[in-house]
Amino acid sequence: MSVQIPRGTQDILPGKVEYWQFVEQKAREICRAFNYKEIRTPMFEHTELFQRGVGETTDIVQKEMYTFKDRGDRSLTLRPEGTAAVGRSYVTHKMFGNPNQPTKLFYIGPMFRYERPQAGRFRQFVQFGVEALGVNDPAIDAEVLALLMNFYQSLGLKKLKLVVNSLGDTESRQAHRQALIDHFSPRIGEFCSDCQNRLHKNPLRILDCKKDRDHELMNTAPSILEYLNDYSKEYFESVQQYLTDLDIEYVVDPTLVRGLDYYNHTAFELMSEADGFGAITTLCGGGRYNGLIQEIGGPETPGIGFALSIERLLSALEAENIELPVEKGIDCYVVTLGDAAKAKSVALVNKLRKAGFVAEKDYQDKKVKGQFKSADRLEAKYVVVLGDDELAKGVANVKDMALGEQEEVKLEELVAYLENKA
Structure with a gap:
């Protein structure tokens, strides 16, 4: 079911x-x-x-x-x-x-x-x-x-x-209320059961009726403005x-x-x-x-x-075809190559998030090409590429996805680098 x-x-x-x-x-x-x-x-x-x-x-x-x-x-x-x-x-x-x-x-x-x-x-x-x-x-x-x-x-x-x-x-409404009762009473039988019930309980509500809104008495009903x-x-x-x-x-x-x-x-x-x-x-x-x-x-x-x-x-x-300026995409996607880089990416992504960046990584063991496709689908502004060779040197390659430019950045300076780019 x-x-x-x-x-x-x-x-x-x-x-x-x-x-x-x-x-x-x-x-x-x-x-x-x-x-x-x-x-x-x-x-x-x-x-x-x-x-x-x-x-x-x-x-x-x-x-x-x-x-x-x-x-x-x-x-x-x-x-x-x-x-x-x-x-x-x-x-x-x-x-x-x-x-x-x-x-x-x-x-x-x-x-x-x-x-x-x-x-x-x-x-x-x-x-x-x-x-x-x-x-x-x-x-x-x-x-x-x-x-x-x-x-x-x-x-x-x-x-x-x-x-x-x-x-x-209250005084104005009571005067208007009586005027409405006098107006609708002679022909109240032509109205729906709800309006009939409201005649003496709350005749103002008759004017809000959706079933009888086209009845001729609606157009000639006394206006509240006349009784203020x-x-x-x-x-x-x-x-x-x-x-x-x-x-x-x-x-x-x-x-x-x-x-x-x-x-x-x-x-x-x-x-x-x-x-x-x-x-x-x-x-x-x-x-x-x-x-x-x-x-x-x-x-x-x-x-x-x-x-x-x-x-x-x-x-x-x-x-009105108005598109609200909601934030879309993410700031950074970490692409990894190699087991050591994959293990390091967990702490690296967390560090980026703590610094205020919207960051993501791969959890499905995708190839590098697949990770870049994920970054594209998530509309990542930057991709941080971290392989075992980069990890050994303490660096990462940062690619600006809008410009297509790539730059090598020290890992300890990555947060500062992205902050300067923001």
């Missing part, structure tokens, strides 16, 4: 994983510049965290979570997203008590959702996300968006579209002004809603407009969530963040 990889997952092999490493390193560099610190949370949490934090009416909670009972009959769930887990950690470790606020965090790690696999979408996927907790200031909203745009643009992406909206505060109170209007106007000050291009879309229940005020999505990217153009989403921390047992704490899929980011790079 051949054991197959689970549906909706992937193996990331050498040759591809280097691109992942490059992107993840770039994310860490950007976060460092913005003073966001890395946090690592468990891959599974108590199911209640996501039910309360993400929202009972969301597709994630209702349809997509990997939930199981452990041997103590406790219900646990593989994390489907990162914000709720970060919020739980924020409460657990009383980060709200830190004198320096906001608390600025980022994470990179696997998430799990049971959904239909398609291009760029998997059941296990990797998210990079940031969270800024503890302040209610439109400037921090703009900072989070600046971090997001800096990250994508630093990788060379250009065909991007940032869409923003305001979901308003003065505070919410001023907040959103300040966010937009900061984005303008930062030279960040954006479009206001009053129909934009996020798929999680905890969002309010600023909401946003970043989309790819590259040809051939696919039907699902969203690269990243996020927004403000001022009620989440209280919902999971913490004090009243404002917050804002975003999360993006590394898989979809790599697809966007491919769609």
